[in-house]
Amino acid sequence: MTWVGWRLQRTETFIVVGILALLAALLVPTGIQMANAYHHDGLAACLATSPNPACANAIGGFRQRFQSLLDLGNWFNLVPGLIGVLLAAPFILDLEHGTYRLAWTQSITRKRWLLGKIGMPVGAALVAAAAMIVLFTWWRSSSIHLDGRLDSGNYDFTGTVVIGYTLFALALALALGAIWKRAAASIAVAFIAYFAARIFVDIKVRDHLVAPLKLIYKGSQHPSVLANAHIVSMHGDLNGRRVIGDGGFFFGSTKFAAPRLDNIVFHVVYHPQSHFWPLQLTETGLFVGLAVVLIAFAAWWTTARTA
Amino acid sequence: MNDTAAIRTSGLGKRYGSGWALRDCTLEIPRGSVTALVGPNGAGKTTLLHMVIGLVEPTDGTVEVFGRSPRRDAQDVLPRIAFVAQDHPLHRNLRIGEMLHYGRSLNPSWNQGLAVARIEQLGLSMKQKIGQLSGGQQSQVALTLALAKQPQLLLLDEPVASLDPLARREFLNAVMAAVADDGITVVLSSHIVAELERVCDRLITLAQGATQMDGSIAEIVASHRLLTGPRSDAASVARVHNVIRESHTERQTTLLVRANGHVHDSCWEQHEVDLEEIVLAYLGYQPGNGAAQAPALEEIAS
Numbered sequence: 281m282t283w284v285g286w287r288l289q290r291t292e293t294f295i296v297v298g299i300l301a302l303l304a305a306l307l308v309p310t311g312i313q314m315a316n317a318y319h320h321d322g323l324a325a326c327l328a329t330s331p332n333p334a335c336a337n338a339i340g341g342f343r344q345r346f347q348s349l350l351d352l353g354n355w356f357n358l359v360p361g362l363i364g365v366l367l368a369a370p371f372i373l374d375l376e377h378g379t380y381r382l383a384w385t386q387s388i389t390r391k392r393w394l395l396g397k398i399g400m401p402v403g404a405a406l407v408a409a410a411a412m413i414v415l416f417t418w419w420r421s422s423s424i425h426l427d428g429r430l431d432s433g434n435y436d437f438t439g440t441v442v443i444g445y446t447l448f449a450l451a452l453a454l455a456l457g458a459i460w461k462r463a464a465a466s467i468a469v470a471f472i473a474y475f476a477a478r479i480f481v482d483i484k485v486r487d488h489l490v491a492p493l494k495l496i497y498k499g500s501q502h503p504s505v506l507a508n509a510h511i512v513s514m515h516g517d518l519n520g521r522r523v524i525g526d527g528g529f530f531f532g533s534t535k536f537a538a539p540r541l542d543n544i545v546f547h548v549v550y551h552p553q554s555h556f557w558p559l560q561l562t563e564t565g566l567f568v569g570l571a572v573v574l575i576a577f578a579a580w581w582t583t584a585r586t587a
Numbered sequence: 588m589n590d591t592a593a594i595r596t597s598g599l600g601k602r603y604g605s606g607w608a609l610r611d612c613t614l615e616i617p618r619g620s621v622t623a624l625v626g627p628n629g630a631g632k633t634t635l636l637h638m639v640i641g642l643v644e645p646t647d648g649t650v651e652v653f654g655r656s657p658r659r660d661a662q663d664v665l666p667r668i669a670f671v672a673q674d675h676p677l678h679r680n681l682r683i684g685e686m687l688h689y690g691r692s693l694n695p696s697w698n699q700g701l702a703v704a705r706i707e708q709l710g711l712s713m714k715q716k717i718g719q720l721s722g723g724q725q726s727q728v729a730l731t732l733a734l735a736k737q738p739q740l741l742l743l744d745e746p747v748a749s750l751d752p753l754a755r756r757e758f759l760n761a762v763m764a765a766v767a768d769d770g771i772t773v774v775l776s777s778h779i780v781a782e783l784e785r786v787c788d789r790l791i792t793l794a795q796g797a798t799q800m801d802g803s804i805a806e807i808v809a810s811h812r813l814l815t816g817p818r819s820d821a822a823s824v825a826r827v828h829n830v831i832r833e834s835h836t837e838r839q840t841t842l843l844v845r846a847n848g849h850v851h852d853s854c855w856e857q858h859e860v861d862l863e864e865i866v867l868a869y870l871g872y873q874p875g876n877g878a879a880q881a882p883a884l885e886e887i888a889s
Contacts, residue, residue, distance in 0.1 A: 284692045287685060288678065378676035385640050385670040386693035386736070389661050587643040 281388065285396040289370045289404070296363050296408055303359060304415060311419040314346055318422040327425060339426065350423050354433050356416070360442055361474035363408045364449025365467045367401035371578075372457030372466050375586065394579050401450055402575075409446040413438065428508025429556045432482070435510075439560035444567025449474040451574035458578040458586070481563070487512045489562040490555050495548045500541035510551040516544040593618045593740050593772040594639055598648030601634050608634040610796045612648070616774060616789070618739075621766055623783040623804075624776040625866055626793035632776035633673060635793070636744050639774070640670045652740060666695055669738035673745045675729035677717045683728060684713030690732045702735035705761075723754025727761065734765050741765070743775040747782075755779075759786045780863040790862070792869045799869045804862060811865050814842040814855040824852070832868040843868045 286293075318324070321342060326335035374380045374397065383393050416437035417424075424434050435441070453470035460466045492512045497503055516524030523544060551559065594616040601608045609631035616622050624632050637643040638650050641657030641664065650657065657664045677686060683706055691697045706713065709727050717725060726746060733741060743762070747755040763786055766773055777783060783790070784804060792800045800807065811831070814824065818840050821833045829845040843860060844850070850857055 281692060284689050287681070287689070291680075377679070378672065378674065379678055381642060381670075381672045382676050382678075382732075383693070384642060385665070385668070385672070386690065387666040387695055388693050389665070587637055 281392065281396050285400045288374070289367075289400050292366055292369050292401075293404060295366055296404065299359065299363060299366075300408060300411055300415075303356070303412070307415055307419045310349060314349075314419075314422045317342060317345065318425070323422070324425065342422070342426070346422070350420070350433055353419070354436070357436055357445075357478060358475065360409065360412060360445040361449040361471055361478070363412075364405055364446045364451075365453040365470045365474065367404050367408075367450050368453030368457055368470070369463050369467060371397050371401065371454055372461065372463040375457060375461040375582070376463050380582075380586070390583050394582065398454065398575060398579065401454075402447065405446045405450045406443060409443040412446075413440075413442050416442070428553050430508060430510040430551060430553060430559075432510075435556070435559075439556070440564040441560055441567065444564040444571070445474075445478065447571040448477070448567040448574075451571035451578070452477075454578040455574040455581075458581045481566070485566075486559070486563060487551070489566070490551065490558045492549045492551050492555075495550065496545060497548075498543070498545050500544075505552055506548065506550060508553055510555075512549040512551065514546060514548040514550075516546045518544050591617050592651075592654075593620075594650070594652055594774070595654075596635075596638075596648065596650045599635070599638060599645055599650050600647035601631075601638060601643060602646040607796050609638075609793075610647075612793075612798055614791060614798055614801055616772065618772050619770050620789045621762075621773040621787045622775070622789040622791060623787040624774055624791050624793060625778070625780060625783070625870075626776075627778055627870060630793040630870075631796040632778075632793055633744055636670070636742050636774065636776060640668055640742055641665070666736070667738060668740045668742060669733035669736045670742045671726075671729045671733050671744065671746055674749060675726045675746070677725060677729055677732075679716070679718035681717055682713065683711055683715050683717065683720075686717055686728060686732065687713070687735070690735055694736045696737045698735045698737050701737075702731050705731045705734065721754075723750050723757065726750060726754070726758055730758065730761055730765075737769075738771060740772045740774070743773070745776055745778070747777065747779065755782065762786060780866045784862050790866070792866055794870045800866075807865060808860070808862055810845055811860050812844055812846050812850055813858040813860045813864075814844060814850065815858070816840055816855040819854075824850075824855070831865075832871060 321338045323335075323338055323342060326332075326338055329335070374383065380393070384390055420434050420438055423431065424438065427434065429435060429438060449470060452473055453467050456470050456473075457463060457466035487510075495503065495505070514524075515522055524546075592615045594614075596615075597613050599612040600610045612631075612635060624635065626632050634643060638645050639652060639657060641661055644658055652664050653667060655664050657668070678689070681689065687699065687702050687706070690702065691699055703713075706728070709724065709731075711720070711724060711728070717728065720728065726749075730743075730746070733743075741762075746762075747758055750758060759782060762773060762775070765771065773787075775783075775787070788804055789802065790800065790804050790807060791798055816839070818835055818838055821830050821840070821842055824830060824842055824844060828847055828850065830842050831845060832843040834841050842855075843865070
């Protein structure tokens with residue numbers, strides 16, 4: 281069974297290894313560049329001490345040089361999805377080509393077949409996700425030091441969520457393929473659905489996975505707890521009148537020539553840095569939970585509805 | 588448990604949505620027999636075989652293979668049955684040697700020597716990719732996979748439908764050789780009647796999801812007669828014999844009957860009928876409807 285499982289998943293495994301190798305080929309040289317610049321410009325020392333103009337320049341220079349690269353790196357959000365859906369291919373191909381009938385009429389039970397056919401890609405997805413986490417965390421280490429782990433680019437790539445994303449994409453393709461029995465179509469639709477689900481969770485769900493904190497303070501100086509925090513929403517009031525909204529500054533009335541920041545009361549809803557792991561684990565749980573439901577569905581549909 | 592039956596079904600039925608693919612099928616297939624399951628496309632042959640191998644759960648009734656349920660006792664039943672599905676699915680990107688490795692990995696009683704010998708006999712090499720073989724060669728590899736499992740019961744679903752006449756003959760020869768060697772029970776479904784007589788000793792016809800005829804081929808052929816005589820109605824004959832099909836021209840009536848003993852009436856001229864014609868007559872026969880016109884040959888053989 282192990283040989284059979286491996287032989288029939290070999291091509292997809294090689295493709296996934298190829299994708300990871302390509303990813304490494306893109307990330308390692310640029311990662312080394314970033315790390316060198318970070319050390320060369322003494323940014324670590326800057327971050328350790330209180331801000332001064334020289335440091336602000338160094339940090340500004342680093343951002344100018346690498347921010348667009350880091351932003352471009354956000355497209356790698358597609359990679360866990362791509363790897364996940366690809367690993368579902370052997371399962372769907374067996375259904376598409378009718379070779380599952382060959383397997384089910386050998387001497388192994390359907391349960392055993394399912395266990396291998398789903399267990400192997402799940403295992404491969406976990407290994408690939410772990411490799412991605414290591415690679416991305418190393419690549420983004422400078423950015424983590426500068427912007428913290430709650431920065432959305434860093435958040436998406438440097439925690440356990442990557443495992444959840446990869447498994448979810450795999451499970452989505454398995455479930456679609458179990459019903460549809462068309463590998464190429466199921467994989468394409470699962471990939472699009474994965475992307476849509478990611479965007480939806482990012483925009484609508486993530487901020488509420490863990491109850492955010494509320495902070496009210498007065499004045500122009502941000503309290504230090506807000507450093508590298510993730511701001512869910514904020515507004516500023518002056519004498520009970522809203523003068524700063526989520527969109528930035530606006531003037532509630534022409535009576536004020538300009539709001540005096542010192543007197544503005546800020547209401548901030550935010551996730552502090554310490555919420556990184558609670559957020560990560562909850563979001564991972566959400567995606568892994570969805571994956572478990574989808575996989576159970578695929579297994580049930582295949583045993584009960586496929587002949 | 589009766590030791591003489593390889594397969595026994597009782598009131599077996601399978602419904603898909605609102606339609607029955609097979610209904611109220613009761614039959615017994617003795618051990619060591621080679622049974623042809625004949626019927627037009629959509630008659631329920633595949634459904635019946637799928638329930639026997641345990642791919643499909645029956646809606647109604649029971650099926651037993653060597654006295655056991657193929658679904659509930661899959662672990663006991665599966666090693667004893669081999670199945671070659673319609674269009675003999677194989678992994679096209681595997682080499683023949685790998686396909687055999689697949690069989691060896693998934694079956695405890697695998698006979699590698701037999702498999703290798705058969706592949707050599709076919710003039711194939713272990714290095715050849717399945718996808719590059721002809722349809723006939725693929726069906727032979729599928730049969731090799733089934734035989735190397737050393738089954739006691741071999742189920743073949745439309746094994747020759749997609750093959751040209753030469754490949755068809757070679758395939759059936761291979762089945763016959765295997766049967767002669769090991770005395771395994773074989774059930775093969777087909778919508779093509781030609782050549783089955785050479786291979787099979789029993790015949791079951793299925794149409795519209797129900798069995799119509801079930802028995803030994805020698806007996807079936809011996810008991811059926813074609814009667815021709817002056818135009819008349821079949822009533823007098825039908826009192827004694829079963830009229831399967833009647834057809835009339837302006838001056839002549841032709842009856843296909845299953846005779847109960849001899850036909851004595853001198854106004855009928857008697858002829859022997861071959862199996863194909865009997866099968867075609869049965870497939871056009873609607874129970875409760877009296878005799879009906881047999882479907883055109885093309886309808887069944889296409």
